[in-house]
Amino acid sequence: MSVLSVHSLIDRAVLHFAPTGEWADDPRALALLDDEERARHERFMFEHSKREFRAAHALVRTTLSRYAAVPPAAWRFVKNEFGRPSIDPALGCDALRFNLSHTDGMLCLIVASGREVGADVEDALRDRRTVDVADRFFAEREVRALRALAEAQQNQRFFAYWTLKESYIKARGMGLALPLDGFAFSIEDEEDARPEETPRALRDRVTLECAPSVNDRGDRWSFTRARLSPRHVAAVAIERDARGWAPSIELQRAAW
Ligand SMILES: CC(C)(COP(=O)(O)OP(=O)(O)OC[C@H]1O[C@@H](n2cnc3c(N)ncnc32)[C@H](O)[C@@H]1OP(=O)(O)O)[C@@H](O)C(=O)NCCC(=O)NCCS
Numbered sequence: 001m002s003v004l005s006v007h008s009l010i011d012r013a014v015l016h017f018a019p020t021g022e023w024a025d026d027p028r029a030l031a032l033l034d035d036e037e038r039a040r041h042e043r044f045m046f047e048h049s050k051r052e053f054r055a056a057h058a059l060v061r062t063t064l065s066r067y068a069a070v071p072p073a074a075w076r077f078v079k080n081e082f083g084r085p086s087i088d089p090a091l092g093c094d095a096l097r098f099n100l101s102h103t104d105g106m107l108c109l110i111v112a113s114g115r116e117v118g119a120d121v122e123d124a125l126r127d128r129r130t131v132d133v134a135d136r137f138f139a140e141r142e143v144r145a146l147r148a149l150a151e152a153q154q155n156q157r158f159f160a161y162w163t164l165k166e167s168y169i170k171a172r173g174m175g176l177a178l179p180l181d182g183f184a185f186s187i188e189d190e191e192d193a194r195p196e197e198t199p200r201a202l203r204d205r206v207t208l209e210c211a212p213s214v215n216d217r218g219d220r221w222s223f224t225r226a227r228l229s230p231r232h233v234a235a236v237a238i239e240r241d242a243r244g245w246a247p248s249i250e251l252q253r254a255a256w
Helices: 020-024 028-032 035-043 047-064 130-137 140-147 151-171
Strands: 012-019 077-079 085-087 096-103 106-113 117-123 183-188 200-202 205-210 221-227 232-239 248-253
Touching (some): 020 047, 047 096, 106 117, 140 151, 140 183, 205 221
Antiparallel strands (some): 077 085, 117 232
8 A cells, every 4th residue: 555645635635434344344444443442442342344344444553554654543632622533643643634424324434634524424324304403403494495496306405405594513622512503504505416426526616604602714615525325324524724725625535
């Protein structure tokens, strides 16, 4: 495996993704985990949760090693007060940032240089209670936009909002400590993300508006949505620099 170095991330961020089975079923996955990860792995009651966990964390370790001269098993992580992991500063890889997301059947990991990132992947065939959930958790404007759509389009829009909202709270590193109705997304020229075989980034235009309760400016962030499989949709949040520029997102299928 060649090391690309973090400099390869100056003008792009990479969304590495893979079906869970490709990583979970390889004996190398468990061997890469550190003591804390193994303890978490053992605490899962169901085998499918164990598989997803070891696959996701093997993907993080192996992928980060493509950008820095640190072997996969040697990565160490620290967590902020909300549980967000980042690379231990003692490893001297300050610029390298990542965020992991995993769901039934799919793993994804956004990697970037010198800016905050967040990612979320969801199984869009899993849940059909869309409007109920939106009513309880989304911003009023998002609920109105969702309700205005024909029922057949609501599922797709629901998962667009859901993944975008998760990518944002994860990029902020605060998880559900941020009120989900305190920020609202608008999606213009929404691309039809109907199931298809080829993974791709969607080109719709996403903007974010923040209420005072989230203490942020929506234009500080750039968002990209992607379809990763016939079942899975993802969103990535990436911080813009002081001039308002953000790198483009490249999709890469992750292999061992
Ligand atoms: C923990 C949380 C940050 C993400 O949870 P999630 O969507 O279930 O899980 P994902 O697979 O996308 O992300 C999990 C990974 O994010 C990372 N993570 C954990 N806490 C984080 C935080 N505060 N900020 C950013 N990333 C975090 C970890 O790498 C974690 O992996 P691990 O659990 O295997 O160690 C949080 O947002 C949460 O609990 N969400 C609940 C889901 C929900 O109700 N969403 C409403 C959407 S509108």
